[in-house]
Amino acid sequence: MFGENTRVLIVDDMMTMRKIVINGLKKLGLKNFLEADDGATAWPILDSAAASGEAIDLIVSDWNMPKMKGIDLLKKVRADDRMKDTPFLMVTAEAEKSAVVMAVQEKVSNYIVKPFTPDALEEKLKQVYKKHHG
């Protein structure tokens, strides 16, 4: 499972949801969090982290955000050689199968639909870890 020093970027335009995700990750022992309120503000954080040699280890992102949607952030991450293999968990109210299919096609690591319980979040993170670390 992800260790306590895992560098996590939480991306959601709702502060409440960022807090819920962070609280869920804290319960799993993670401690190192950065936050962004939009895909557009997340990208400079990812870019800067990669350039400094301390790349983000896990991205947890919403889908519907005003300036850059999570699916567009995912495409950008997967297109960048420095971070194309970064674990990316989409946490979103988009519950339609077509949205899930789109995210899978863009190589999302996993996908959790709101509403979700803390146990569901933990299970998805375990699946993401296993996918990327064996």
Added chain:
Amino acid sequence: MGVGKIFMKSFINAVKKTFSVQVGVELEVKESFIAKGQQDLPRSDISGVIGITSDEISGTLSIMFSRDVFVRLVSKMLMEEQEEINEENDSAAGELANIILGQAKADLNENHGKAIQCAIPSIIVGSEHFVKSTKQNDEAFIIPFQCEFGIFHVRINIDK
């Protein structure tokens, strides 16, 4: 105003599931009514509002809370005691509207052939406000929900 049975069922189920899973409270649906004028509209201290749109329809979903009910619900949602509505927790009203629309949209689009689009929610914070449309003679469907902390309301208006 036409808020058909299909829409009502989808939205009621979405509200109940959202609160059961994300907040951890079970809801009882109380008797709904049509608000025909401002005097019928529930007053609230914080509301989450989100558009319901497709090529065929336009409308809004609003979820409306008194201060006390909201503070207790968001404390449960965050698993941290909150004492007031503030900038750290007020987005919960918008997030709840967002999740409810996501659930209802999936049902309406996948099972009933609607094509409702995503939307970004807004929040309204202000003592004893009400949410209404700019249309004259607007009718909105109001559904009260009872939870362990009190009653909150969901307002739906859809124009076909």
